[in-house]
Amino acid sequence: MSPLLFLLLAALTVASALTVVVHTNPVHSACALVLTLCLLAVFFLGLDAQLVALLQVIVYAGAIVVLFLFVIMLLNLRVEARAMAGTLLVGTAAAGGVALAVLIVTALRRAAPPATANLPAGFGETAALGRQLFTVYLLPFELTSLLLLVAIVGAVALAKKPT
Amino acid sequence: MADVAITAAKSLFIVLLVVQVMGLGVFFERKVSALIQDRIGANRAAILGFAGLGLVNTLVADPIKFLLKEDVVLAGTDHVLHFLAPVLSLVPVLVTFAVVPFGDVLQVGGRTINLQAAELNVGILYVLAMVSLGVYGVVLGGWASNNRWSLLGGIRGSAQMISYEIAMGLAVVSVVLTYNTLDLQVMARAQGHLIGGWLPGWGILYQPVAFLVFMTAGVAESKRIPFDLPEGESELVSGYFTEYSGAKHLMFMMSDFVEVVLVAALVTTLFFGGWQVPYLLRDGFHLPWGAALALPSWAVALLQVTSFALKLVFFTWLQIVVRWTLPRFRYDQLMRLGWQGLLPVALANVVVSALVIVLAAGPAA
Amino acid sequence: MTPPLAWYLGLSAVLFAIGVLGVLIRRNVIVIFMAIELMLNAVNLSFVALARSTGSMDGQVIVFFVMTVAAAEAAVGLAIILSMFRNRETTNVDELATLRW
Numbered sequence: 001m002s003p004l005l006f007l008l009l010a011a012l013t014v015a016s017a018l019t020v021v022v023h024t025n026p027v028h029s030a031c032a033l034v035l036t037l038c039l040l041a042v043f044f045l046g047l048d049a050q051l052v053a054l055l056q057v058i059v060y061a062g063a064i065v066v067l068f069l070f071v072i073m074l075l076n077l078r079v080e081a082r083a084m085a086g087t088l089l090v091g092t093a094a095a096g097g098v099a100l101a102v103l104i105v106t107a108l109r110r111a112a113p114p115a116t117a118n119l120p121a122g123f124g125e126t127a128a129l130g131r132q133l134f135t136v137y138l139l140p141f142e143l144t145s146l147l148l149l150v151a152i153v154g155a156v157a158l159a160k161k162p163t
Numbered sequence: 164m165a166d167v168a169i170t171a172a173k174s175l176f177i178v179l180l181v182v183q184v185m186g187l188g189v190f191f192e193r194k195v196s197a198l199i200q201d202r203i204g205a206n207r208a209a210i211l212g213f214a215g216l217g218l219v220n221t222l223v224a225d226p227i228k229f230l231l232k233e234d235v236v237l238a239g240t241d242h243v244l245h246f247l248a249p250v251l252s253l254v255p256v257l258v259t260f261a262v263v264p265f266g267d268v269l270q271v272g273g274r275t276i277n278l279q280a281a282e283l284n285v286g287i288l289y290v291l292a293m294v295s296l297g298v299y300g301v302v303l304g305g306w307a308s309n310n311r312w313s314l315l316g317g318i319r320g321s322a323q324m325i326s327y328e329i330a331m332g333l334a335v336v337s338v339v340l341t342y343n344t345l346d347l348q349v350m351a352r353a354q355g356h357l358i359g360g361w362l363p364g365w366g367i368l369y370q371p372v373a374f375l376v377f378m379t380a381g382v383a384e385s386k387r388i389p390f391d392l393p394e395g396e397s398e399l400v401s402g403y404f405t406e407y408s409g410a411k412h413l414m415f416m417m418s419d420f421v422e423v424v425l426v427a428a429l430v431t432t433l434f435f436g437g438w439q440v441p442y443l444l445r446d447g448f449h450l451p452w453g454a455a456l457a458l459p460s461w462a463v464a465l466l467q468v469t470s471f472a473l474k475l476v477f478f479t480w481l482q483i484v485v486r487w488t489l490p491r492f493r494y495d496q497l498m499r500l501g502w503q504g505l506l507p508v509a510l511a512n513v514v515v516s517a518l519v520i521v522l523a524a525g526p527a528a
Numbered sequence: 529m530t531p532p533l534a535w536y537l538g539l540s541a542v543l544f545a546i547g548v549l550g551v552l553i554r555r556n557v558i559v560i561f562m563a564i565e566l567m568l569n570a571v572n573l574s575f576v577a578l579a580r581s582t583g584s585m586d587g588q589v590i591v592f593f594v595m596t597v598a599a600a601e602a603a604v605g606l607a608i609i610l611s612m613f614r615n616r617e618t619t620n621v622d623e624l625a626t627l628r629w
Contacts, residue, residue, distance in 0.1 A: 018207025
């Protein structure tokens with residue numbers, strides 16, 4: 001991915017992320033979230049993670065945000081009057097956010113493991129991910145399936161109308 | 164630079180092919196429905212007395228009418244979302260055709276061109292991703308219209324689409340297990356072998372249950388009858404695209420027909436050999452009784468593209484006949500079929516396919 | 529030439545900070561949820577960038593798990609919001625504050 005393309009897409013991603021948290025209409029926030037997720041999928045493609053990029057679109061943009069939209073429409077949420085906290089809190093939070101971003105970048109750069117020059121063959125492809133998933137990470141995989149079952153049962157039980 | 168030009172040419176070709184088949188689909192919709200219902204169908208619009216069996220009406224008069232109609236935008240609607248919804252409905256379906264292979268290879272000027280617009284090694288997942296994105300057009304179209312029938316149609320439509328996506332995905336999983344790849348071109352090539360020396364080994368012989376599940380889920384995804392309650396004419400006026408007129412309505416209708424062609428293209432590629440012509444290899448025909456007919460590579464490519472186009476037309480016609488034959492499902496029947504019918508069948512199919520593959524591979528696997 | 533790792537980490541940090549901002553300043557509980565999803569995605573970007581930098585697939589496997597857990601959490605969280613809305617007819621966190629001091 002060329003640096004110019006990266007900068008353009010990064011600017012767009014930050015702009016849509018800001019729209020998610022700043023816009024007063026929840027449906028517009030959800031649409032901005034979809035845009036952010038699809039742009040992140042493009043970044044994943046540039047980082048040789050093809051399977052993860054498409055999973056991002058299928059799972060996040062295609063299912064989770066649709067669920068958000070359903071709930072927004074069921075609750076018939078409109079633009080609200082008191083959408084955000086007071087100015088003092090917004091200012092403090094913004095300053096804190098900038099400090100947090102700087103802190104994260106510094107910490108990650110210091111702690112990053114050494115980089116390798118060559119990628120192994122088949123990096124980012126389905127076979128490589130599957131090999132890791134079903135050998136090294138088998139226990140978390142099975143536990144995740146259990147977690148999903150619990151989440152389905154819990155969500156249905158919570159969302160049912162009390163009879 | 165030549166690579167960019169070649170990819171652009173391939174993309175243009177597949178888009179044009181899709182739009183032609185879609186136009187043919189619209190024509191079939193009016194003429195085949197007329198034949199089924201024992202009437203003549205649209206045949207009045209004519210240019211200089213040439214009515215062409217209704218072709219002029221469907222392919223010339225209708226688009227002009229749609230494009231020239233006034234674009235009514237009501238007060239109280241969300242203008243941005245109202246404008247975006249048809250785009251979000253049409254664009255994901257059109258870009259899915261980038262990974263559909265329409266031929267094997269074309270040898271031209273020393274280059275071997277793979278006849279597939281984008282060679283993704285996760286091709287079938289790209290298709291599922293774009294189908295997932297198509298839900299937004301429906302749900303936002305229903306919401307942005309500020310109309311309770313549109314909202315009902317939009318919610319029903321998106322709930323139906325996400326339910327049947329799961330069955331579609333599971334049917335695809337069993338096909339992926341059979342061919343051991345996610346790339347559509349590799350799957351199409353893998354269906355070129357002969358079983359027992361004479362029967363073309365097309366996907367339907369290996370995965371008949373997956374074909375039925377995929378076809379049903381595909382028809383439900385494109386919200387065609389018998390699954391068209393979100394668009395329920397006579398119940399919801401026009402469902403989620405009630406408040407759209409002119410070009411935006413045309414985009415919604417186009418996305419309906421392009422999805423029909425998409426389901427036809429996927430069924431062809433996954434289960435009916437894609438561009439495969441029986442007994443045709445890269446250098447000519449190799450008939451099972453030993454005779455062979457050598458053909459130049461451009462003739463082979465032409466035959467394969469023609470066979471793909473014919474199969475597309477056939478499956479489009481099949482979906483249109485189904486539309487005009489079956490009555491509509493009630494909404495709870497529809498949801499019950501998706502979750503309690505197709506999903507367990509598709510899951511069982513995956514398990515049985517995996518078992519058969521492991522057992523057939525023998526003790527070495 | 530691919531962009532250096534630091535750029536990806538910087539973008540991830542900025543997105544994470546925007547998510548934190550969203551959780552702190554918005555009063556609508558669903559938008560707070562969306563900001564949480566934004567934070568999770570920022571972390572995913574970090575993982576994938578580091579996976580490519582070190583050449584190990586572990587980063588992408590962890591992203592797979594993060595996505596699954598985020599899906600489960602979104603489903604259950606939205607169900608909780610639905611039932612709270614049925615009870616109190618509001619999605620403003622200032623009014624859903626029964627457990628506060």
